[in-house]
Amino acid sequence: MRKREYWALVAPSLVVMVSLLAIPLYRTIEWSLQRVNYGDPGTFIGLENYTSALSDPRFQRAVVFTVGLTLVVTAILLVLGYLLATAVNRLRRMRPLVLGLLLLAYVIPGLVGATMFSWLFDSNFGGPVNYFIAQLTGQDLLWFTDTWPNRVVLVLNIVWFLLPFAMLVILAGLQSVNPEVLEAAKIDGAGTFRLHWNVIIPSVRGVIGFVILISLMDVVRVFDPLVALSPQAAAIGNESIMFYIYSVAFKDGGQQLGLGSAINVLLIIIIGILLVPSIRATAREGSR
Amino acid sequence: MSAATPQVTAERIMAVEDAPRRRRLSGTSILVGGFLVLTCLAMLSPIIWTAASVTKPTDVAFLNPPVFVWQPTLDTFVDLWQTTNFYQYVINTLVVAVISTAFALVLGLPAAYALSRAPGWISTVLLIVALIFRALPRFA
Numbered sequence: 509m510r511k512r513e514y515w516a517l518v519a520p521s522l523v524v525m526v527s528l529l530a531i532p533l534y535r536t537i538e539w540s541l542q543r544v545n546y547g548d549p550g551t552f553i554g555l556e557n558y559t560s561a562l563s564d565p566r567f568q569r570a571v572v573f574t575v576g577l578t579l580v581v582t583a584i585l586l587v588l589g590y591l592l593a594t595a596v597n598r599l600r601r602m603r604p605l606v607l608g609l610l611l612l613a614y615v616i617p618g619l620v621g622a623t624m625f626s627w628l629f630d631s632n633f634g635g636p637v638n639y640f641i642a643q644l645t646g647q648d649l650l651w652f653t654d655t656w657p658n659r660v661v662l663v664l665n666i667v668w669f670l671l672p673f674a675m676l677v678i679l680a681g682l683q684s685v686n687p688e689v690l691e692a693a694k695i696d697g698a699g700t701f702r703l704h705w706n707v708i709i710p711s712v713r714g715v716i717g718f719v720i721l722i723s724l725m726d727v728v729r730v731f732d733p734l735v736a737l738s739p740q741a742a743a744i745g746n747e748s749i750m751f752y753i754y755s756v757a758f759k760d761g762g763q764q765l766g767l768g769s770a771i772n773v774l775l776i777i778i779i780g781i782l783l784v785p786s787i788r789a790t791a792r793e794g795s796r
Numbered sequence: 797m798s799a800a801t802p803q804v805t806a807e808r809i810m811a812v813e814d815a816p817r818r819r820r821l822s823g824t825s826i827l828v829g830g831f832l833v834l835t836c837l838a839m840l841s842p843i844i845w846t847a848a849s850v851t852k853p854t855d856v857a858f859l860n861p862p863v864f865v866w867q868p869t870l871d872t873f874v875d876l877w878q879t880t881n882f883y884q885y886v887i888n889t890l891v892v893a894v895i896s897t898a899f900a901l902v903l904g905l906p907a908a909y910a911l912s913r914a915p916g917w918i919s920t921v922l923l924i925v926a927l928i929f930r931a932l933p934r935f936a
Contacts, residue, residue: 510914517910518918521903525925533932592835595828606832613839624842627849633858636845668839725931779931 539769561771570752571778577659577748578727581666585723586716588667589674594704596675597682607676614672618732625665626652626736658738665733670726674719681715682708724782728775749775 540558561567596606613621629651631638642648649657685708693707709716731750738751747755753771849857851868854875876882911919 514910514914517906521907522918522922524903525922525929529925529929529932591831595832595835598825598828599832606836609836610839612843616843621842624846628842628845668842671839776932783927783931 536769536772540773541770558770558774561774566747567749567752567771570747570749574728574730574748575778577662577666577730578724581663581670581727582720582723584663584667585670585674586719588671589678589719590709590716592671592675593678593682596679610675611672613669616669618669619736621669622665622733622736625661625668625733629661652738661737662730662733665737666727666730670723674723677715677719678712681712685711721783725779728779728782749778 592610596603596610599606616624627633627635628637629635631648635651638648638651651657651661689707689711690703693703698707729750730748731754734748734751749771753775850872851870852863852866853869853871856863856866857872907922911922
């Protein structure tokens with residue numbers, strides 16, 4: 509029968525997806541309410557993990573830093589991505605080559621990319637950026653131990669590996685802009701800035717929303733760049749939430765898995781809050 | 797006369813379109829082209845620098861201040877294969893990649909087929925579940 513075939517085909521994926529989603533999530537919530545050592549079953553301690561997490565100034569610093577980083581990176585991604593997409597849109601023959609070159613940064617695994625980035629800035633390893641800055645201005649910036657230079661390097665790295673994705677998505681959106689509307693606007697005398705601001709951007713509203721969504725989701729969970737570029741993150745105040753979870757939950761061989769799980773749940777809640785508008789929009793689109 | 801005027805104006809519009817197009821090709825295009833070249837170079841700089849470091853002989857590779865002219869060599873690759881267990885890591889990665897891709901295809905293709913033929917509320921549910929999956933922190 510139609511219906512039985514349908515469910516037979518869809519069921520395996522659905523089962524795998526839901527179980528891979530539900531079981532770890534359940535475990536995380538379960539552990540967040542307990543004190544858990546690696547290998548022991550947990551002892552129930554109620555919401556104590558949550559209160560100790562929320563009152564920890566290190567956690568609050570991490571939240572502030574992560575949210576700030578996310579907003580800055582998202583803004584840069586939108587502006588640069590849009591500019592790049594508009595520029596690439598003008599190419600014809602060179603487009604595959606330029607796209608290929610730009611996409612290299614996206615396909616490189618995060619940790620590898622971050623390590624390569626760190627070599628550019630590390631004076632112990634002969635970083636050319638340090639060399640050129642020293643030649644030009646005579647100053648030596650400590651990219652890895654000073655707070656704000658470290659933040660600059662982090663922002664640069666995250667923008668570096670997310671920009672190709674943003675550009676590609678916005679480029680796809682630009683393809684669907686109605687040329688007649690553009691033509692009409694040009695005849696009406698719209699200058700370049702007005703053309704973009706009032707005509708093109710409203711048409712690609714959907715893809716811009718998508719870029720914002722993915723960027724928010726991904727940067728809030730940033731971890732790989734910090735491992736390579738900011739090993740002393742806690743000391744200099746550049747810790748992201750994931751980095752904090754990692755050091756809390758897994759150091760000493762997993763002593764505080766309960767606390768780590770609690771922070772994980774809080775992070776999921778934060779991400780959920782960020783995602784609610786987009787999920788609602790997707791559900792509305794799907795049911796139309 | 798009134799029948800001829802629209803034609804004349806149409807031709808004039810097309811002719812006017814051609815002339816500024818040739819001029820537009822030089823001014824803005826140089827700016828845009830320059831911007832693209834700079835961006836490509838900036839995006840590729842870590843990769844170019846790593847490729848450069850990899851072909852430098854080991855004693856010169858990480859010198860400070862950095863060396864920009866050197867004798868290219870492939871010693872690093874030889875060392876990688878001979879002195880570490882790199883081949884083991886490659887095999888591990890390949891095994892994981894192939895098996896997980898096969899698994900994903902076997903699970904996903906039938907479901908995709910069914911969904912494309914008879915989409916319903918389930919497709920929205922799957923989409924939202926996929927989105928949530930993507931959004932979860934890695935340690936959860």
